Amino acid sequence: MSVNVAVVGATGAVGEEFLRVLAERNFPIRNLRLLASARSAGKKVIFKDQEYTVEELTKDSFKDIQIALFSAGGSISKEYAPVAVSAGAVVVDNSSAFRMKEGVPLVVPEVNPEQIRRHNGVIANPNCSTIIMNVPVWPLHQVNPVRRIIVSTYQAVSGAGAWGLYELEQQQRAFASGQPIRKEKFPHPIFNNLFSHNSPIGPQGYNEEEMKMVKETRKIFNDPRIMVTATCVRVPIPRAHCESVNIEFSRPMTPEQVRQILSRAPGVKIVDDTQTNTFPMPILASHQDDVLVGRIRQDISRDDGRGIEIFISGDQIRKGAATNAVQIAEKLI
Numbered sequence: 001m002s003v004n005v006a007v008v009g010a011t012g013a014v015g016e017e018f019l020r021v022l023a024e025r026n027f028p029i030r031n032l033r034l035l036a037s038a039r040s041a042g043k044k045v046i047f048k049d050q051e052y053t054v055e056e057l058t059k060d061s062f063k064d065i066q067i068a069l070f071s072a073g074g075s076i077s078k079e080y081a082p083v084a085v086s087a088g089a090v091v092v093d094n095s096s097a098f099r100m101k102e103g104v105p106l107v108v109p110e111v112n113p114e115q116i117r118r119h120n121g122v123i124a125n126p127n128c129s130t131i132i133m134n135v136p137v138w139p140l141h142q143v144n145p146v147r148r149i150i151v152s153t154y155q156a157v158s159g160a161g162a163w164g165l166y167e168l169e170q171q172q173r174a175f176a177s178g179q180p181i182r183k184e185k186f187p188h189p190i191f192n193n194l195f196s197h198n199s200p201i202g203p204q205g206y207n208e209e210e211m212k213m214v215k216e217t218r219k220i221f222n223d224p225r226i227m228v229t230a231t232c233v234r235v236p237i238p239r240a241h242c243e244s245v246n247i248e249f250s251r252p253m254t255p256e257q258v259r260q261i262l263s264r265a266p267g268v269k270i271v272d273d274t275q276t277n278t279f280p281m282p283i284l285a286s287h288q289d290d291v292l293v294g295r296i297r298q299d300i301s302r303d304d305g306r307g308i309e310i311f312i313s314g315d316q317i318r319k320g321a322a323t324n325a326v327q328i329a330e331k332l333i
């Protein structure tokens with residue numbers, strides 16, 4: 001069965017990746033509609049050797065559309081996802097607009113694919129750092145329930161959108177030509193620097209990105225008892241996030257058990273070569289769908305054997321956004 005697909009935010013970092021992933025996976029598309037702001041209307045885009053024209057997103061954009069992939073920010077999703085659903089489409093939404101809403105499935109296909117069929121028109125794609133962490137932690141949780149996670153992230157600039165990459169490149173060019181480094185949308189220079197994730201800080205002192213990792217993991221794992229604390233940091237890397245993850249299990253767990261479980265876990269690739277000091281890195285994870293896992297070791301700060309340390313890297317535009325959404329869409333048809 002082939003379907004009519006709309007991509008909302010088709011000119012953005014994730015939108016462009018949607019198109020790449022749809023083409024690579026040979027998603028059965030009958031008609032494709034590319035939607036963005038009025039600024040991009042008329043722009044030509046090649047998809048599978050065929051030229052498409054980007055259209056301005058309007059309330060009439062979803063006629064005859066069966067699947068709408070949204071990645072144009074939360075306010076666009078809030079305004080237009082209900083319009084798409086009324087027109088008969090199922091929305092897979094990459095924004096945070098509906099993720100924590102009761103009745104909206106929040107899905108990582110390797111973790112909770114059974115939630116997909118419970119949708120009422122909208123399925124939410126989780127936060128990128130959350131997806132990348134959940135893919136390797138879930139199969140471990142199945143064997144030995146996770147009690148607590150302490151995670152620190154090293155997040156690439158393109159996670160902020162195409163503008164984040166542009167801003168890093170501008171600052172690199174300015175540095176190379178001896179010009180002053182100018183910040184535009186990031187709150188601080190990102191070149192030769194790193195800073196606490198550029199999302200607002202809430203009443204408990206955690207930023208929004210950190211709270212997404214806490215709350216979304218509980219919803220995806222369907223386990224409100226899992227304790228998660230996160231520190232999210234933006235680093236001057238174009239693409240692919242890294243995360244240092246300390247996991248406390250219910251029972252003792254050895255690095256060998258972790259390695260064995262993860263070696264057959266879907267969506268995971270072990271990169272853990274202590275001989276050459278080769279572990280997960282953005283240059284290895286970029287443009288890949290697998291989450292790379294390495295530095296698998298016992299947490300020596302505890303004497304009960306219940307702690308494991310891992311270091312991971314995953315392409316936040318692919319598995320952290322576009323690939324995850326397309327995998328969800330594949331299960332809808």
Ligand code: A2P
Nearest residue numbers: 009010011012013036037039040057072161162
């Ligand atoms: P446009 O390129 O026309 O601005 P990113 O996450 O990489 O910043 O991309 C955001 C995406 O959301 C882009 O495709 C952008 O289109 C789209 N977008 C932003 N504002 C609107 C809007 N008001 N209506 C439709 N699409 C929008």
